[in-house]
Amino acid sequence: MTERIVVVAAALYDGDRLLAARRSAPPALAGRWELPGGKVESGEAPEQALVRELREELGVEAEVQDRVPGEWPLKPPYVLQAWRARLRPTSPAPKPLQDHDELRWLTPDELWDVDWLDQDVEAVGALKLLRGAGLCRYAAPPRGATSPNAPAPAPQQNPPSS
Numbered sequence: 001m002t003e004r005i006v007v008v009a010a011a012l013y014d015g016d017r018l019l020a021a022r023r024s025a026p027p028a029l030a031g032r033w034e035l036p037g038g039k040v041e042s043g044e045a046p047e048q049a050l051v052r053e054l055r056e057e058l059g060v061e062a063e064v065q066d067r068v069p070g071e072w073p074l075k076p077p078y079v080l081q082a083w084r085a086r087l088r089p090t091s092p093a094p095k096p097l098q099d100h101d102e103l104r105w106l107t108p109d110e111l112w113d114v115d116w117l118d119q120d121v122e123a124v125g126a127l128k129l130l131r132g133a134g135l136c137r138y139a140a141p142p143r144g145a146t147s148p149n150a151p152a153p154a155p156q157q158n159p160p161s162s
């Protein structure tokens with residue numbers, strides 16, 4: 001059986017803004033947006049791989065937090081996993097040093113404004129499953145929509161007074 005190789009991706013937050021990175025290569029993926037990260041190397045823990053990839057690709061020092069529930073198959077033998085992360089207070093700001101040609105910090109309302117890679121649509125949709133204030137506004141895009149916007153949550157109904 002072929003070995004599975006995990007690609008780790010960061011849901012890197014600054015407050016409630018999520019970092020999206022536009023791929024510059026390979027040609028088939030260039031121009032599409034992803035959560036930055038890369039392949040876990042032999043002997044590496046996923047969290048270590050993510051810190052390394054974020055340092056190499058963006059020049060940042062990141063702290064990896066909790067895992068985003070789920071796992072998304074890529075071209076075999078790769079599978080995508082995502083982790084919530086944030087910048088360490090002393091970290092430089094991210095720059096597109098490797099593999100990317102543009103970065104965007106997306107507010108919750110802008111989350112679906114970029115053309116995510118197919119599996120990232122699933123991964124970004126799963127961010128709503130994370131615990132944490134503000135994140136409950138994230139929702140998966142409607143099926144078939146090309147540039148969906150996450151709907152605002154329904155206003156909370158007050159219970160009827162008796």
Ligand SMILES: Nc1nc2c([nH]c(=O)n2[C@H]2C[C@H](O)[C@@H](COP(=O)(O)OP(=O)(O)OP(=O)(O)O)O2)c(=O)[nH]1
Binds near residue numbers: 008029034036080120
């Ligand atoms: N990093 C990353 N890769 C993703 C995502 N979604 C997705 O389909 N992929 C694909 C693109 C690539 O085919 C593969 C990861 O390759 P990569 O080029 O980022 O990995 P790497 O930095 O370790 O690359 P390399 O050493 O092989 O050059 O997974 C995502 O959100 N983040």
